[in-house]
Amino acid sequence: MAKAKPRKPKLAVWKFSSCDGCQLSLLDCEDELLAVADAVEIAYFLEATRAQGRGPYDISLVEGSITTPHDAERIHRVRRQSKLLITIGACATAGGIQALRNFKDVDGFISAVYPHPDYIETLRKSTAIHDHVRVDYQLRGCPIDKHQLLDVVGSLLNLRKPNLPDHSQCMECKLQGTVCVMVARGVPCLGPVTQAGCGNLCPTCQRGCYGCFGPKEAPNTTSLGDWLADHGTGRRDVKHLFRSFNAGATAFRRESEARE
Amino acid sequence: MSGRGKTVIGRDGLADLVAILAEDGYRVIGPQVADGAVVYEPLDSADDLPAGVVDDHDGGHYRLRREADGAVFAHVVGPQSWKRYLYPPVQALWRAERHGKGFRVIEEPADDGRDAFIGVRPCDIRAMAVHDRVFDRGDVVDGGYARRRRDAFVVAVNCTRAGGTCFCVSMGTGPAAGEGFDLALTELVGDNGHEFLVEAGSAAGGGVLDRLGGRDATAEDEAAAEAAVGQAAASMGRHMAADAPAVLMANLESPHWDGVAARCLACGNCTMVCPTCFCTTVEDATDLGGQVAERRRRWDSCFAADHSYIHGGSVRRETSARYRQWITHKLATWHEQFGTSGCVGCGRCITWCPVGIDITEEVRTLGGADKGD
Ligand code: SF4
Ligand code: SF4
Ligand code: SF4
Numbered sequence: 001m002a003k004a005k006p007r008k009p010k011l012a013v014w015k016f017s018s019c020d021g022c023q024l025s026l027l028d029c030e031d032e033l034l035a036v037a038d039a040v041e042i043a044y045f046l047e048a049t050r051a052q053g054r055g056p057y058d059i060s061l062v063e064g065s066i067t068t069p070h071d072a073e074r075i076h077r078v079r080r081q082s083k084l085l086i087t088i089g090a091c092a093t094a095g096g097i098q099a100l101r102n103f104k105d106v107d108g109f110i111s112a113v114y115p116h117p118d119y120i121e122t123l124r125k126s127t128a129i130h131d132h133v134r135v136d137y138q139l140r141g142c143p144i145d146k147h148q149l150l151d152v153v154g155s156l157l158n159l160r161k162p163n164l165p166d167h168s169q170c171m172e173c174k175l176q177g178t179v180c181v182m183v184a185r186g187v188p189c190l191g192p193v194t195q196a197g198c199g200n201l202c203p204t205c206q207r208g209c210y211g212c213f214g215p216k217e218a219p220n221t222t223s224l225g226d227w228l229a230d231h232g233t234g235r236r237d238v239k240h241l242f243r244s245f246n247a248g249a250t251a252f253r254r255e256s257e258a259r260e
Numbered sequence: 261m262s263g264r265g266k267t268v269i270g271r272d273g274l275a276d277l278v279a280i281l282a283e284d285g286y287r288v289i290g291p292q293v294a295d296g297a298v299v300y301e302p303l304d305s306a307d308d309l310p311a312g313v314v315d316d317h318d319g320g321h322y323r324l325r326r327e328a329d330g331a332v333f334a335h336v337v338g339p340q341s342w343k344r345y346l347y348p349p350v351q352a353l354w355r356a357e358r359h360g361k362g363f364r365v366i367e368e369p370a371d372d373g374r375d376a377f378i379g380v381r382p383c384d385i386r387a388m389a390v391h392d393r394v395f396d397r398g399d400v401v402d403g404g405y406a407r408r409r410r411d412a413f414v415v416a417v418n419c420t421r422a423g424g425t426c427f428c429v430s431m432g433t434g435p436a437a438g439e440g441f442d443l444a445l446t447e448l449v450g451d452n453g454h455e456f457l458v459e460a461g462s463a464a465g466g467g468v469l470d471r472l473g474g475r476d477a478t479a480e481d482e483a484a485a486e487a488a489v490g491q492a493a494a495s496m497g498r499h500m501a502a503d504a505p506a507v508l509m510a511n512l513e514s515p516h517w518d519g520v521a522a523r524c525l526a527c528g529n530c531t532m533v534c535p536t537c538f539c540t541t542v543e544d545a546t547d548l549g550g551q552v553a554e555r556r557r558r559w560d561s562c563f564a565a566d567h568s569y570i571h572g573g574s575v576r577r578e579t580s581a582r583y584r585q586w587i588t589h590k591l592a593t594w595h596e597q598f599g600t601s602g603c604v605g606c607g608r609c610i611t612w613c614p615v616g617i618d619i620t621e622e623v624r625t626l627g628g629a630d631k632g633d
Binding site for chain 1: 320344522525532550
């Protein structure tokens with residue numbers, strides 16, 4: 001008997017509290033998009049198609065953080081329907097820029113911003129997906145890097161190890177031959193405590209790394225923060241460096257709190 | 261070798277040298293300024309060389325400034341080393357494509373480019389000799405490295421100024437290149453104008469020297485060159501303790517490792533810029549459809565947790581263990597493994613450490629701890 005053609009893995013893309021930029025990275029894979037569509041069945045991806053294929057799904061990409069009671073309940077349904085759950089972007093992996101609220105009183109924001117605060121139903125904190133359900137892989141970044149996304153999807157389809165190093169951004173600079181902006185120009189840079197993978201965007205433009213890929217493995221934020229403070233960066237500025245896209249990531253949160 | 265003895269060429273001679281090497285089919289790579297540093301990149305002509313540029317080095321600090329004398333090689337070493345060319349950061353090992361039920365390896369065009377390196381410092385020449393022992397040992401040979409190294413043309417430059425983090429004198433590796441070059445230049449800037457003393461160190465170098473103009477060197481020229489190199493020797497920014505290997509091995513359990521770890525970012529910059537660090541990892545990649553697979557080798561660092569990952573976890577989880585691994589290998593156990601130190605005193609790891617951790621200082625502190633003070 002002829003073997004049936006293997007079924008294409010089903011892919012779903014879910015959105016929680018986020019700006020959609022990471023989903024756009026997937027659509028931005030112009031050259032590779034056909035190959036993706038060829039390799040997987042895109043069963044659920046509202047940003048791209050109206051199709052709402054039913055679960056279960058082989059791979060779920062989850063964008064966004066949990067900020068409402070509804071989110072907190074929906075993520076469990078997504079998890080139940082997904083064999084593999086991959087979080088994409090700083091919102092999903094660390095709570096995103098909206099986790100800045102975690103440091104303040106959210107009711108204050110609500111009454112300052114909305115004419116009818118009573119319509120707003122929100123949680124006190126913006127939290128990462130892994131605070132709620134088990135996560136199989138994380139793709140960092142604000143937004144994610146499309147090459148990493150393609151690599152991970154390719155690794156799952158071809159049963160190989162994905163290339164998601166957890167070492168420093170500095171390694172990426174040095175592999176590319178980018179001159180260190182911190183040592184050669186005195187520009188504050190989070191690269192030494194940030195996970196590599198962005199494609200070395202900021203240092204190649206002579207900007208310091210903003211840490212959008214979040215803390216690397218074993219991040220020594222205290223040493224870097226102290227060095228910056230001793231070399232001309234004000235205390236408040238050091239605090240703010242750690243309090244941006246990944247403000248809610250444990251290592252960065254602790255460091256910014258220690259510098260209140 | 262050349263029939264000519266030591267020769268003196270003028271400032272224009274450098275342009276001729278670059279042109280001759282290019283004519284001979286070399287990709288000529290040399291120092292030039294980019295993004296606030298002296299980097300080693302292909303030269304279009306000798307005009308790209310960093311005339312009048314001087315580099316100030318300290319722990320975690322590097323700045324360029326201008327000097328009026330126009331010296332071309334007054335800078336010392338840049339953030340890159342020549343391993344970038346001899347042992348590139350990412351090397352494709354092989355690629356294969358699906359073929360029926362199996363696969364076939366894709367034939368790649370032969371890698372046969374030849375590089376000429378201009379401005380290789382004595383410490384970096386010694387670093388190449390260190391890598392020769394690692395990659396080209398007779399019984400174990402890295403074919404790509406050995407081929408590129410054999411075909412490379414090395415123009416050494418003896419140092420006439422030391423950088424703030426240099427310590428080649430205490431490592432016995434500089435500031436003059438004794439051997440290991442095709443040509444060696446010493447820059448002479450003074451009342452007699454701007455000239456270079458040139459010496460051939462190989463038959464290939466002699467052949468090039470024969471085609472360069474210039475005049476025979478006089479005893480005065482040689483004395484001037486010696487004095488210039490002497491200035492570099494007298495102005496070393498750093499010094500490595502002579503008993504470093506013993507100090508390290510006697511202090512493997514020192515509490516000082518935790519002290520370093522409090523500062524160390526485990527970022528790996530030191531190993532990336534070091535001209536002798538050679539660790540790599542292997543990565544596999546595929547296209548989405550699984551038709552083409554590639555295996556590549558990329559520089560890795562003993563400061564990365566993954567580097568010591570074996571089944572179940574990383575062996576060196578603490579940064580203290582990673583720093584200790586690096587410095588003891590570099591300065592002590594390298595001797596047992598390769599019969600030489602793994603450090604050539606170039607100072608790059610000090611300058612390019614984002615928090616200025618100083619290998620010579622750490623050894624001194626450990627040595628002090630050893631004596632109980
Ligand atoms: S520019 Fe930033 S990321 Fe790059 S090596 Fe320097 S400190 Fe590291
Ligand atoms: S250990 Fe540091 S000083 Fe020694 S060769 Fe390496 S980079 Fe240069
Ligand atoms: S010694 Fe410096 S350059 Fe090396 S890993 Fe530690 S912080 Fe990074």
